[in-house]
Amino acid sequence: MDCHNCNRSCHHAGRKHRRRFGFFWQKARKEICEEKLLKIALVGSPNVGKSMLFNALTGAYVTVSNYPGTTVEVARGKTVIHGQEYEVIDTPGMYSLLPITEEEKVARDLLLEEKPDIVVHVVDAKNLGRMLTLTYQLIEAGLPVLLAINMMDEAEQLGLIIDREKIEKELGIPVVTMAAAQNAGINELKERVAEYVKK
Ligand SMILES: Nc1nc2c(ncn2[C@@H]2O[C@H](COP(=O)(O)OP(=O)(O)OP(=O)(O)O)[C@@H](O)[C@H]2O)c(=O)[nH]1
Numbered sequence: 324m325d326c327h328n329c330n331r332s333c334h335h336a337g338r339k340h341r342r343r344f345g346f347f348w349q350k351a352r353k354e355i356c357e358e359k360l361l362k363i364a365l366v367g368s369p370n371v372g373k374s375m376l377f378n379a380l381t382g383a384y385v386t387v388s389n390y391p392g393t394t395v396e397v398a399r400g401k402t403v404i405h406g407q408e409y410e411v412i413d414t415p416g417m418y419s420l421l422p423i424t425e426e427e428k429v430a431r432d433l434l435l436e437e438k439p440d441i442v443v444h445v446v447d448a449k450n451l452g453r454m455l456t457l458t459y460q461l462i463e464a465g466l467p468v469l470l471a472i473n474m475m476d477e478a479e480q481l482g483l484i485i486d487r488e489k490i491e492k493e494l495g496i497p498v499v500t501m502a503a504a505q506n507a508g509i510n511e512l513k514e515r516v517a518e519y520v521k522k
């Protein structure tokens with residue numbers, strides 16, 4: 324049975340509520356399901372650390388399937404932030420919202436069709452300037468974007484200075500710095516995601 328609010332066959336459409344509401348279950352379920360599975364999509368160029376961030380967020384319960392009609396694999400998992408469950412989608416690498424490769428087309432279609440509650444644009448801190456082009460495209464497309472500047476460990480080794488607050492002001496979206504390979508900045512990212520979806 325699918326839940327009316329979040330369109331999935333889920334635990335809030337399950338036995339617990341049915342037992343509680345008994346005969347009136349069918350009528351009542353629309354009102355009682357306040358919980359909604361929110362979606363986080365991880366997007367960005369190839370090799371920036373999307374899958375590493377995906378693994379850090381989701382842990383063990385992950386499903387991988389081909390995007391319909393393609394050979395491109397999309398991984399989905401779950402994470403919980405402050406008691407709220409989120410589906411996390413690891414999208415194939417994309418350079419632009421105007422797709423050239425099949426991977427880019429899948430990533431673009433996923434964003435348009437799945438309407439994520441938050442789009443985390445993962446970028447490589449060492450190539451920030453070049454990668455911000457996609458950030459602007461995502462913002463212009465009206466998507467709820469959060470910028471995650473990854474590989475800060477390598478950027479720091481190179482002596483690069485990244486002014487997170489300044490970038491945040493200029494872009495007008497939340498910006499976090501992180502090093503997914505070292506599990507650094509993951510909690511900060513989660514906090515900012517929670518803040519963003521609350522608004
Ligand atoms: N030094 C460093 N390496 C990282 C970090 N995050 C990811 N990597 C490395 O970068 C490489 C690419 O990471 P992935 O997570 O596979 O990148 P991706 O964005 O999923 O790449 P595609 O799936 O090809 O689009 C791997 O070798 C990771 O170990 C980081 O914060 N610091």
Ligand SMILES: [Mg+2]
Pocket residue numbers: 373374375413
């Ligand atoms: Mg990947």
